[in-house]
Amino acid sequence: MAEQKRVTYTIDEQGIATVCLNRADKLNAIDMGMFQAVNATTRALKKDPSVRAVIVKGNGSDFCSGLDVKSILTSKTDAMKLLFKWWPFSPNGAQRFSLGWREIPAPVIFAIHGRCWGGGLQLASGGDFRIATPDASFSIMEAKWGLIPDMGGAIAFRELMRKDHTLEMAMTAKEIIGEQAKEYGLVTKIEEDPFEAAYALALECINRSPDVLAANKKLYHNTWWSSPGKALWLETWYQIKVALGKNRAIAVKRERKPDDKKDYIARQFK
Template sequence: MSEQPRVTCTIDDNQIATVILNRADKLNAIDMPMFQAVNHLTKSLSRNKQVRAVIVKGDGSDFCSGLDVKSLLTSKTGALKLLFKWWPTLPNDAQRFSVGWRDIPCPVIFAIHGRCWGGGLQLASGGDFRIASPDANFSIMEAKWGLIPDMGGALAFRELMRQDHTLEMAMTAKVIDSQQAKDYGLVTKIAEHPYAEAYKLAQECIERSPDVLAATKKLYHKTWWTSPGLALFLETWYQLKVGIGKNRIIAGKRERRPEDKPDYLPRQFK
């Protein structure tokens, strides 16, 4: 019997993709097959012009308990594969596990319950939104194993948290609850049913043009830490690209005649 896939993905009639970490017996701990499955999936979703939103959740009792230390740290070959870079400024396979979600040109929402630790937290931090259950808990766990967070945390944590809060969590490996995570900026919203709340947010987003969603995401990822001049240039450039698109005309028709909404065309913005 073949081993079940580490990650599954289904796309419903609303073109909302649901991605499930599928290793519940190991608390969705990250091993090499999960790294490979997630990185393959994010590349595939980034090329899919039909998908309007993505929701990521974990099967079983926990979202993700972090690295499967036994399977990864005991294999020097595996660690080298994850850390190897073709070019210093490009992400390696470990970093792509988190930052790959940024390349998907639609909203990516993480629905979190139970443990969200270490690599699991860096994974979730690569999304656009994080909705957590009241009983969820969070940790930058790497210091416990004599490591630093190296899966894209240097990007995500600086955008979400104050520096002192990031240092506190990374230096102590402490575990915090949902409310503190929300106060720190790690969590967007707390909800009793994170997936249902995530789906509701996805439905709100897909009422808008897929080109607007893609352009908005790309604009803020490219300009959040750049110079004012470049930010203003890209804002104008992306507006021109969106403005001449057919979906801009469709958006106007949908607002003028809400009782007879025409469907948006597949995403054209790049």
């Protein structure tokens, strides 16, 4: 019997891609195959101009229970493959697992239920939005195994949480639930049906120009921690690129004639 694909995705007629972590029998725990499948998926979605928004969910009882410790840590070769990098300031395979979602020029929304622990939390933190059930649980679990979070958490957590909350979770491996995770900044919204809410948010986003979505995402990722000068320069440069694009004129027409909305053309902003 062929092994089930670790990650699957479909793109509907609206251009909304639904990505599923597909290792439900192991609570979507992350093994080498999951690392490879997620990284291949983000590369494919990044290159596909038809993708207007992305929703990521987990099949089964949990979004992702974290690292499959037995699988990864028992293979020194796999661990070295994940941690190896040619250039110290570029992401390795484990870090791309989270940071790769940032490179997709469209909104990425994580729909979370059940456990979102360890590497699963770092994965979800790489998205633009996180919508979770009230009873979803979150943990920076790595301390339990004598490790530190190393899948891009040093970037994602500092943008989402206060430093003391991050240190508390990373040092204790404590578990927090729904509303507390929202209070800490890990969760954007709490909803009973996070996928339905994620899809509704995706529809709101794709009502706007794909160039605007891509430019906003790139602008804020590139300037959130930059100098004021760099932020002002990129804001102006990206605005010029967006304003000169064909989708800008289409956006104006759509607002002036809401009953006769013309479709946007494929994303031009890069």
